[in-house]
Amino acid sequence: MWPMLSKERAYAIIDLVLEEAKGYETAVIVQGGNEALTRFANSEIHQNVQASSMDVTIAVTRGHKRSAVTTGLCTPEGLRRATGEALANLEFLPEGEKQPPLVGTPPEIETVSLDAELEREFTAENRARLVARTLATLEEGYKAFGTLAYNVNLLAVGNSRGIRRLAIQNSVNYTALVASAGGGTGYAEARSHRAGDLDLAGAFARAYEKARLNRDPAELEPGPYTVILEPLAVGNILAFLSLMGFSGKSVQDRAGFLTGKMGERVFSEKISITDDHTDPNTFTLPFDFEGSPRRKVTIIDKGVARELTYDLNTALKDGTETTGHALGISPMSGMTPPVPLHLVMAGGDQSLEEIIAGTGDGLLVTRFNYMNPVNPRAAQLTALTRDGLFRIRDGKIAGAVKNMRFTESMLHALNNVEAVSRERYRTGFFNFGCYYVPALKINDFHFTGKSG
């Protein structure tokens, strides 16, 4: 039985805080979540959890001072105390940077997208049945691992200029890893906020098929290879490109690879990347954590760096307007950079099957493990392949290969794109956000090590 994540409750919290902070420039963010996750390992459920939570962020501004308090104590008393703390901090805070004015228009943006079928079909009992059904398809010698999660998320924003924002959405995330007794693994995911889009059995079958193929892996020496990165692998790379370089903050900090390169061709003309929450394959979030309307941003247009994503503060610094990508504050990291969450990479005109068929000698990569930037200014990343690395010879999968590590500049790799797949898949951006990406065939991709 979930507590209600309702518009009425969220707006009542916002109203209470604004009343308590009357006379101050005040912004209130309410984040609520009901999350339920069934986790299976060794072909049985081993963890099964649910948690409901609500957190409120109160940010008050006076002149060049800004103070923020977040609290999970959402009773009137808890909210009054938190507001009082935020106001008290203004008394001793030194003057900081010029603060942008709060968002004032439009007065209201609301979107409620609750798929009744998801709610009905993904109860704890039904999740367990779904997991059991897929596990029953495994032959002896194979085991499965993964998760089936059902989430309801609420984001509400209000401020002393009178705006109100609300987004409520439910979604399902499914991950499946199948492992053979010999150690070969395969992996696939499915995620959507629409029940009709979910094909859990199909995802499980893909993971299973990869695990079957992933046997007796050959060991290859490091060096440059032609690779076909499946969408999960492309999504891994895109997430780090986004963190390293797609926000205005990354250029202002001279930290990202697009520093000094805006307007230039940085990738192959086959690469176009937008951030577009209106694409039906991402998820709907028409405003950001400051209440600004979220707009579509063309980040890479046929290889040319066109636009970056901004929040109010970083836009003020660059003398531009926010694109509606604020992510608020975090006690872990302070101000969170305005990173895009809804990246869509343009597809090509060949199917993945055709791309494989047209490859004389290459490597097919399922996904990567533990990716991290090595040199963000050079867009240099490193990671290891995981859950299925296959040799392609004469247009066919010729066998499995032991996992390998790449260390490569994406400024190099994404200029060597030979083909982009027509079909695209939804992939995750860490624990939130949703991308829609194709597979890529890249030449001269540098593997620098092999797994032990």
Added chain:
Amino acid sequence: MRKKLESALSYLEGLKVDYADIRVHDITDEAYSTEDGRVQAMIDHRSRGYGIRVFLGGSMGFAASQDFEKMEQTVRDALAIARASRLAQKRPVKLASRPAAVDSYRTPVEIDPFSVSKKEKLELLLTADAEMRQAEPGLFKTAGTLDFRREEKIFADTEGSYITQEIYHTGGGIKAFAADGRDRQVRSYPNCFRGNFAAAGYEFINDMRLVENAAQAAREAAALLKAEECPSGRFDLVIGSSQMMLQIHESVGHAIELDRVLGYEAGYAGTSFLNPGMEGFQYGSEHVNIVADATVPGGLGTFGYDDEGVPAQRVPIITGGKFENFISCRNSAAVLGRLSSGAARADGWSRIPIVRMTNINLLPGSMELEELFAGIEYGFYLCTTKSWSIDDRRLNFQFACEIAHEIRDGRLTGKIYKNPIYTGITPEFWNSCDGVAGEKYWQMYGTHNCGKGEPQQLGRVAHGSSPARFREVKVGVADVK
């Protein structure tokens, strides 16, 4: 509160559950960030709630809520989830035994960090910032952070335990950035990841001497921008404690987690190259002695009891290079018929406890730092983590550091290189260790952002070490053509 928790547990006992526990976490955080002489963020955070874990007929269910008035409903939710789990379960979940405890624990602190004024904390960061600017006016950016946490926890279970704990964590650090049209370099003090953290009070910040160390960080950042790229090839390395912490974390700490070994994390964080029965495996050279020590003062993995009510322990992990023990929770230990090592922790009320590193420490050797250098004809002394990556079985790692100090003919030359990267295979690397510096060089570094579990949890762990020497390590990637 105690009456409320005991009432819920009595209800569950009446239903003949195998076992149940309730954890209440009340967390207060203060986080400060400054950039370029200004306050970038000052955030107060409070999180309070409870989680109920029920084992019924060999199946587990967990439900968590912030609403203490609805505890009965949360109990029913946990029961329903446990019943659902049975639908896809082959073997009953078992828990290793341990004595019930009624006890309390508090992190020893000299200065309660919440008793120090916010103004004083900000002034410290702004003063350190000014010192960096004064030392190197051309710096592109300067930054500083302070973090304080008080976590009040209650653990109660159907076996009769009732444990209260008050844990304090304190952290801080500064960063100097130098940048030009082509490059950006950073130097952090005392470490990256928002500095260094300890289970301690404000005395930890005072001892850190941020202001006194600001100028050196600034000068090194500026020098790194002009420095040459670190050469590629095979070299002898001395690795400083501020990088050893990550080396231990990734290539030992995660590999010895029994839940990974048993496949519980296979779909996400990964597994391990270790298997039950590998006790005695030559993990490293004779110089490598590593313990998991939740009792050592000051570590982020130091506590009175873990989140399953198991007392803090000091467990030998690698002795004289030989692997001895995994770290475990009650469930994973029971699978091997062993007792829990007391390493189950949750990152808050809304998550279940999972196997977490405590303080995984490399014990000091007997060498002077200069002796480590003296044994190297040509190599590097690497400090402070900059980038990290390792495979899902914890074998192939690649780490980058902020700075490489050149060693030639047994001495530091004073020359530095930027962007040093080194890579290796876990057992080969640890077996190449031929010296660890002595106790006076030993230092513990804490980190608060170790990701694991689904839904993801951020663990707080620490790693102590002295600088150590490793032979013929692969450095750089430029030579891989």
